[in-house]
């Protein structure tokens with residue numbers, strides 16, 4: 001018994017020091033980490049204006065969230081504020097700028113979770129709520145439920161006093177063209193590639209421009225963690241399809257005992273791998289470090305055939321942001337307000 005105890009104490013010492021070295025992260029350093037989706041984001045496909053625009057919105061989102069943390073507000077406030085900025089920007093696949101379903105609609109999903117109490121809220125398949133992350137928070141704080149969908153969630157958001165918009169508010173020409181392209185590619189592939197079992201089994205194909213979800217994880221001055229994710233899902237998805245983002249434990253999870261996690265990627269695989277909770281469980285039950293838990297679970301997703309990435313932050317302020325795609329819009333801010341943003345894989349913060 002004693003030996004086991006000594007061994008696990010040694011193991012956790014080794015894990016925590018290697019995490020710090022491996023990530024060049026100082027304890028207690030990070031207070032807010034965000035992502036704006038993972039996918040085939042390559043320099044060669046990006047104009048410098050577009051890259052600048054992404055960097056600018058990521059920075060604005062980090063500033064908005066950091067403002068809440070600095071003012072002593074809750075990590076939930078920081079998550080909501082950061083996500084609002086990205087939901088309101090047409091650049092990201094959340095809120096305005098969400099991708100289209102096969103039927104040409106924008107159906108949005110979002111979730112938020114409080115690491116202190118394990119309270120959680122989510123909405124799925126909503127079409128009129130300007131900021132779905134706020135609706136998720138309202139479900140968490142103003143109802144006895146965790147998850148609400150479609151018309152009911154929209155009615156609830158209206159009664160909660162949230163901004164309601166016409167479905168056309170979410171439309172952007174770029175996403176509309178994305179849908180047309182996906183429909184063309186899908187029908188072509190269906191003709192050429194009869195035995196692509198994985199795709200036909202799921203009814204969805206992995207076309208990279210389908211990604212672009214947004215998410216945030218935060219740590220406040222009280223030491224409480226929170227996580228949130230908001231998305232339009234995947235281009236050309238079928239009516240009523242719900243992704244991993246609003247599924248607590250799949251795309252979104254937070255516990256003060258372990259970490260706050262927000263995912264992006266091919267949602268069906270993230271649901272089947274229960275990614276966010278699996279990371280938390282590895283930390284809680286096996287004493288894994290944040291970065292090794294995140295890497296292990298993402299490898300599981302990859303083995304199943306899925307791709308994407310995630311951001312995670314623990315109570316000590318360590319963060320990790322692994323992904324197995326060419327890029328992921330991402331950024332973080334330290335307790336003293338230093339902001340950094342990245343887009344591509346070949347940048348030196350890949351952990």
Ligand code: ASP
Pocket residue numbers: 037038093210211212213231232233234242243244245251263264265266267268308
């Ligand atoms: N995970 C999201 C979904 O499957 C898509 C994304 O991350 O872009 O709905």
